[in-house]
Amino acid sequence: MHQPTIIDIARQLGISKSTVSRALTAHPNVNEKTRQRVLELAEKLDYQRNQLAISLLTNQTRTIGIMVPEFISFFFPKVIIGAQEELAKAGYNVVICHSNESYEIEVTNARSLFASRVDGLIVSHTKETRNFDHFRTFTRKSIPVVFFNRVWESDEVSKVVVDDYTGAYQAVEHLVQTGRRRIAHLSGPDSLPNSRSRQNGYLDALRHYEVPVDPSLIISYDLTLEKANIYVNHLLSLPEPPDALFTINDPTAIEAIQVIKARGLRIPQDVAVVGFSDDPISALIEPGLTTVAQPVDEIGRQAAACLLAQLQATNPVAEVQTVVLPTRLIVRGSS
Amino acid sequence: MHQPTIIDIARQLGISKSTVSRALTAHPNVNEKTRQRVLELAEKLDYQRNQLAISLLTNQTRTIGIMVPEFISFFFPKVIIGAQEELAKAGYNVVICHSNESYEIEVTNARSLFASRVDGLIVSHTKETRNFDHFRTFTRKSIPVVFFNRVWESDEVSKVVVDDYTGAYQAVEHLVQTGRRRIAHLSGPDSLPNSRSRQNGYLDALRHYEVPVDPSLIISYDLTLEKANIYVNHLLSLPEPPDALFTINDPTAIEAIQVIKARGLRIPQDVAVVGFSDDPISALIEPGLTTVAQPVDEIGRQAAACLLAQLQATNPVAEVQTVVLPTRLIVRGSS
DNA sequence: CTGTTAGCGCCTTCAT
């Protein structure tokens, strides 16, 4: 079915489409009566402007793409909501893509967002991503890109991260100060900067307190719950099992708690557990999970702010910046 | 910065833009050598086709809008992922909007999706939505709309729902059969069809087993956790408090469990609790939450299938359909 | 205040 255009309105009113366009866009130079007639007919015809045509003409869509690896856990949805709020205030729409942790899908999504000419990008990449050429496509064209959480370490893009190092340091410090000596660490892939930072925080805390570092207690894994299960079981089967477990994130910690319970061990008496992120589930399970909280919606808001700064700047490259947000240790029953 | 277009390629190669277009779109009538030259230059220039221009021309964006009231809980993200998988297979992109349970934002989102000319819509509306004119804008133009979970009861749109009535009936039947006589029901707003269906299932189960219906045990509320907390406390303070609680969803049930525990009551001995949806948290808390499971990603897949059927039909209106998916009671420690 | 003209980037007849 044919959708009404400004030409339809113009014809029916016997005026030119320019006048219709002006009336519709609140342009000052239009006779008030003419405007009224246009508005009425537009209403009657259920006219809706075609954003496609406008975008093609103005070369901006006022749409921002947000790319995340998943959005089942609370983290990414919260970040997205924070970003969206900020972006909406500035009159930007948001389209959300998730790659399901697949590098290929991420590349496809990036192409698709580029093809639909988003004005900017907010990204947390997959754990598989090693090559960032699909983001260079944007930066080369001066389309601003902001990374958060999992960031591309390039000076072409802005970044919003939390102080992973200090968060991890404080978590491990807490475990040492409550008497733990064999603290295991379930870490993520080394390719993820935040994984490396958390591991460094873990190591430095141990060294500072002169707790021996045992490499067999440090396991980098692929962040799937299946592997988490296997490695926690492995650690607990060691001749000298750990008396504490610091995990890269809360889902891993929660999985660990299930495993520890299933083996009949007590938390925290036999094994203490500390996670990272303060997933809402952490407060609901028993025992409550000690964890490092991140200011999640603030991450989204800051990412949006970075992007808007670049969007409004005459020279977007000059506005590239890195924001580091603080973390906060929340002690619950698991430690 | 100027982005390369087919005209740039054409000029540099000394051929016409028509030929470039054909080479790029795998049109049969192009000399193989010409195609190679075009493809090479396109690669070198980092040419990316402008989807905006194509959409304007072809009058289809191959993009589907998905509108949900929120996506913090696991339910909507899972549905979206299911839908997205199915849609991607058919070559459609997805843009996601969430209204944060605000009717106004929902209307704005609908306008924006219409303006950007999505080819179809998958929707679960806000709990405030009474007026559906913003969806009529689509149906009037023969743009297919599929509702799920919270559905517009109109024959202009397809619907995917679960058998809420039977799910609720079985939940209450289970409570009766385990000896409960004063079963309270925390219900949602009457404006939501699924809320009404679940309430009817609750009522019919009680009647069938000749358990007296006590109106003071049935509370419709606004689905916020704050109110859930208040009403659960209210119920437990009754002279004759309930010995079981059936809630409209899992977050409510989980909140109820916290309240019950805080009052020093035992679950399920003093009060049994049954939720709805099988949120992953249900299996993690203690005691495990008995709940009515829904085939969540299947809802998304079916919604996508309905939409694709209408998209591919010559007469989209003829393809309007309603899909009802089964539920399954999962008994855990809370009952 | 209003009309005319041009063009955003692309695909598609219709010629050649």
Add this chain to the structure above:
DNA sequence: ATGAAGGCGCTAACAG
């Protein structure tokens, strides 16, 4: 196999 021309819906000069 290729080129020329037209048009998708709209806004923005430029005239009047």
